[in-house]
Amino acid sequence: MRGLELGRFCGQILQKQSFVSLACHCIQFSPLSASPVSFRCSLLHLGCRSTGTSSSEQSEVNLTPNNSKAESNESTQKLLEILATSPAEQQRPSDMGHLKKVADSFFNMGFSPAQMMQLFTLQPSIAPQSRLAVISELLLLGLSIDSTLKILQKHPEVLKLSAKHLKDRGDVLRRLGFKEGSLDHVAFHYPSIFILPHKRIQAVEHLLREKCLFTVQQVSKILQTCPNILLEDLDYLECKFQFAYFRMGVKQRAIVKAGYFQASLAEIKNRVIFLERLGLYQTPDKKGQTQIVNPKLKRIIRASESDFVTNIACSSIEEYEIFKQLLAREEEQRWKHEALKVELLDLESDGEESDTE
Incomplete structure (x- = not known):
């Protein structure tokens, strides 16, 4: 009975470990001379799962191949095809080795395949190397990839600028106090700052x-x-x-x-003059004194319209809307009056010149 149990136990062990002999046979190396690293790499190539046990612990290592490199190579290949068929490359025989270096540079800078495809649809006539120089300079200024893409989407003509121009513009903006964070914010919301x-x-x-x-x-x-x-x-x-x-x-x-x-000047005028006519704002005298306590400038211009009317002017939206319409008519009449005065002065000056002649 013991012999039968021992035979079954040995059979189970051989069945479980049969993949080792198969792997050794396929890879054609001696298990005795192979290092654990080379053995593991060989199993990775075969897509095998290795399970080992010991008296103290049992571990399982998943050796499924990583597809990220294959996906990256596929994206690079697609990008190379786009670069090779771009107008800039049609002017001369395309050098795939040179184009691959450009593509790898963009990958190394952190651009995803989708961002790179999007990037190379802008100004396709620009050579890849020139494109790389401009974008590298933008990133060196401290801009993020998202800000860089937004700038180029709104103003693709930036790609036509020289790297020296961008460097000089960056120096000017830094002199004006723009650091990396603030420069990235400004470039994202006002990309025309570079042109x-x-x-x-x-x-x-x-x-x-x-x-x-x-x-x-x-x-x-x-x-x-x-x-x-x-x-x-x-x-x-x-x-x-x-x-x-x-x-x-x-x-x-x-x-x-x-x-x-x-804030816009029109909105500032509307709010301040509205407060003046309600007796809630007063222009300070030469000494900076007023008879009332004026609301802070920040409250006046930064409050929402409803908050301004309700809490600062203590009025209603309907009254404020009527006031703005009346004020607009006053402004229009004032401009017409000013234009008429200028016209009369011009006529008088023309008459004086004719009398002199």
Whole structure:
């Protein structure tokens, strides 16, 4: 009886371990001379599952091959086909080895296959190497891949810029106080910042420094929180500042702290004049004194319309809407009156010149 049980036990062991001899036969190496690493790699090649037991522990290792490399190679191959058939490559015989290096560079920078396909549909006439240089420079400025893609989607002409131009623009923005995080935020929401003429940026900086008398730190804060002013008309920007400074009596520090330039001048005027006519706002005198306590600038411009009307103006939406319509008519009549005065002055000057002649 013992012999029969022993025979069955040996048969079970041989049945369970039969894959080892099969693996050795297929890989053609001696199990005695093979290292555990080479044996494991061979099993990986065969897609086998190895199970070993010992007196102290039992472990199971899943040796199923990883398909990520195969998927990456497939994506690279598709990208190479797109690059090889692009207009830039049709102008000369395509070098697949060169194109593969470009594709690998994008993979190494963190672009997914889908992002790379999307990227190479923009400005297809641009050579892959030039495209790589521009995008590398954008990433070196501290931009994320998402911000870089958004910039290029909104303004694909950025791909035509030189790497030197982007580097110089980055130096200008850093001088204005844009660090990596703030630069990424600005580039994501206002991607045209990279194609603005340098003179335009200088003009805005000059206006804020020389005419509005903001400090260097205040200019940096304004541009970081309100980068849209780089796209606004300079006269409009100056009028917006003058309304806060002269009409509202608010100084530079409070203007910056309130994020004043984020709001439109029309909405600011509507709210301030509405409060004035309700007796809830008063322009300070030369000493900065008022007979009432004015609401803070930040509350006036940052509150939602319903919150402004209800909690600050203590009025109703219907009354505020009627006021805005009446104020618009007043503005229109004022502009017509100003235009008529200018026209009369021009006629008078023309008459004087004719009498002199």
